[in-house]
Amino acid sequence: MTDLMIEAQGLEKRFGATVALDGIDLEVPAGSILGVLGPNGAGKTTAVRILTTLSLPDAGSARVAGHDVVGEAVEVQRKIGVTAQDATLDELMSGRENLVMIGRLSGLRRTPAAARARELLAQFGLTDAADRLLKTYSGGMRRRLDLAAGLVTRPPVLFLDEPTTGLDPTSRARMWEVIRGLVADGVTLLLTTQYLDEADELADRIVVIDHGRVIAGGTAAELKAQIGGARLEVTLSEPRPDAAAALEEFVAGPVHVSHDGRRLRAPVRSVAGLATTVVRALDGAAITVDDVEVHQPSLDDVFFALTGHPTAPSPDGEETAQAKEVVA
């Protein structure tokens, strides 16, 4: 069995009458990324606060880097870096001053703290803005600095709570790049997100949480498999009653034909070049098509299938992060 850097059993947390966590189990092997996916209010931040020693669980237990988050909080704090959802840096100080302060508070002496700050500012593309007050930073720059702040002591375990929420697409892509770079360095990472494409993009494993409970878990591929395979959609130039029969050999279930007879849908086993094969087959039967698409199920579909309600849209308007294979 691999070493677990983060493990939680049966975490429960109540705020008054509200149940924030209702028995959460998590396991993150060393050197991997766990994506914790869920809508607003699902309990993601509460889970992160408990794992980072900021909040005490009402029940259950958790260990991070081998230390109990309640009984050995200080040991845990020495092993983790945290980037919270709220701004946790000092607005009235410059980027450099913030990082030096954090280095000093983490136990570094003045010179090493300054050196580390310089290094991180360069790594995160903030050298030019290093001596500007934080209040003049853009949202993306702030997030990067916040992430840099979590890395000052080179912690082996990182927690990122919604690192890209509210960022524009460019800043978001840049943040993803930075996060991928971290993992290449062997860091263990727990990342929460509301965005399915983000979890899909970054995480090795994903757990979906809703109302304080883990409702599904696995790799992105496993989750997609849970709600069935890919879906074929064909749009004909004009209705053809024989089209459904022509598709039979490619599909994995019944072919559904729309009222106007032009659109056909069916579950398929996704194989490379399927759309092309389908177009050729239809062409061979003298059936002309306007459009053929093979939809991979998105994590949105997963979420909808699991919870019965959709997730929040992506900030850049890509509500459906579907892998499309379009043939004109």
Added chain:
Amino acid sequence: MKELRDLVVLTRRNLVHIKREPLQLSDVTVQPVLFTLLFVYVFGSGVVLPGGGSYKDFAIAGLLAMNLTTSAMGTAVGLSSDLGSGVIDRFRTLAVWRPAVLVGRSFADVLTAAICSAFVAVTGLLIGWRPEGTLLATLGGFGIFLLFGYALSWGCACLGMISKSAESAQSVGLVILFPLAIVSNALVPTEHMPAALRTIADWNPVSAVTSAARELFSNPNPSASIHAWPMQHPLLAAVLWSVGMIAVFAPLASHLYRRRTTD
């Protein structure tokens, strides 16, 4: 020595804030000068001191007390805005020595109180105020102010901790600190105040501190003829008030801090 380093780092952070927050900076620089000039020249022209003496010599100790009292608001506002942001959480995940957040704040407050006092004193000296006591007694007078300023900052720390936002800390602070500063012997002799107000003024810690400083500066102190105990023993009363406030508010602040940061 992690404790000491955390304390130094967080004290410095608060001082940097004061330097960069125009409102707070003006609270300890422009405002003391302005108040000193306004009160001495506007009020001074209309106030006749019982037992004689110049209003200028009377007023500087009072202005020191008033400016220190009103600028203590910065503590409440600063702490409550820190608590409202995630910065305290960041400190907590860095295993920062827990008391450093509060103690660092209070140390920064003493330093700002010293700056504020210096502005009042220099303005006073420029317009002709003279402490007539020995150097030691004069320094003792400033020491009393700093002690009281320190005590007050712990009270304001409590206020900051129970405030929901920096704005509410500011408005509640105003309602508490202004009457505390004004209903006292700081700016006018209490002799002619209505009886109820006068009793409050005579027992107000600000009055004790002001009287103690006037005695140490050998400046006019009309309150010396008042029979209320603190006015008869102003130095002792000022020290007792300050120590008492620290004894109550420092543990209370740390209790409130623990409560605010535990969930």
